[in-house]
Amino acid sequence: MPxxxxxxxxxxxxxxxxxxxxxxxxxxVTGPVIWGALSGIGVxxxxxxxxxxxxxxxxxxxxxxxxxxxxxxxxxxxxSTALADAQPAGTDPAGTDGAPPERAxxxxxxxxxxxxxxxxxxxxxxxxxxxxxxxxxxKRPDLWVGGSLGLIQSSMGLLFLGGVALAAGxxxxxxxxxxxxxxxEVLAGGCLLVFALYVVWSVLHSTPAVDATGP
Numbered sequence: 001m002p003x004x005x006x007x008x009x010x011x012x013x014x015x016x017x018x019x020x021x022x023x024x025x026x027x028x029v030t031g032p033v034i035w036g037a038l039s040g041i042g043v044x045x046x047x048x049x050x051x052x053x054x055x056x057x058x059x060x061x062x063x064x065x066x067x068x069x070x071x072x073x074x075x076x077x078x079x080s081t082a083l084a085d086a087q088p089a090g091t092d093p094a095g096t097d098g099a100p101p102e103r104a105x106x107x108x109x110x111x112x113x114x115x116x117x118x119x120x121x122x123x124x125x126x127x128x129x130x131x132x133x134x135x136x137x138x139k140r141p142d143l144w145v146g147g148s149l150g151l152i153q154s155s156m157g158l159l160f161l162g163g164v165a166l167a168a169g170x171x172x173x174x175x176x177x178x179x180x181x182x183x184x185e186v187l188a189g190g191c192l193l194v195f196a197l198y199v200v201w202s203v204l205h206s207t208p209a210v211d212a213t214g215p
Contacts, residue, residue, distance in 0.1 A: 004065055004195045008118055009161045011072065011188040012111060013168035014175055020111050021165035027115025028161060029154035032129075034120060036150020039129040040143040047123060048130040054123050058203045061121030065196035068118070072189030076182045124202075 005028045013021025038044045047053050119125065129150075175184055 004068075004118055004122070004192060005115070005157075005161065006164055007188050007191045007195075008068065008115065009164050010168045011184065012114075013165040014172055014184055015075070015181070016111075017172075018165050018169035021168060022162060024111040024115040025158060025161035025165055027112035027117075028119045029157040030112075030116050031119025031122075031125065032153045032157065033147055033150040035125050035129045036153075037143050037147040038126065039150075040146025044126040044130045048127045054127075055203050057121065057123045057126075058199055061123065062196040062199040062203075064117055064121050065192050065199070068114075069189040069192035069196065072185045072192065076185035076189065079178050079181065122199075 009021050009025050009028065012024045035044060038047075047057060129146075175181065
């Protein structure tokens, strides 16, 4: 189901190019490998069972989503990601498939870290792994088995997010104006804001309860 990760990859690819979007996607899908490994050594279970730790991680994730949303709204106001500004004077306006050329070194300072933090600071992914993973371990939790199972999910996630990045890259030629850029930034910021508020609401109105015995 599309969520903050999808919005982040789409927004990054549209604003800064497919390569930056794909780097962000790789950061996102690194998260499940780490969560899987943490499940294998019991850390994810600790997060799920300890409400204080879960709440702290969830609020950190919400704060990070708010930070990303603020960046989108700021870009909408300043027009800093308008693709019309990405083209140096005197260059060919048509890149691949007529899209504006990608800027070398443009975009977030570390798109990989941005994607990784967006995923790691989502405690519900850890709860998911605690709920599902124990039934997949043959004998007892294992670091390498957990990481490998996370890698399987990451591979599927990379196919999806890679498709999102490529689609957003193709859409650059149609969304290159300042007005279109602002609309995309506002929509992306609005979605990230809603996700952040939902995380806060879920923390205030629910207590994690996980059956660590698995299915």
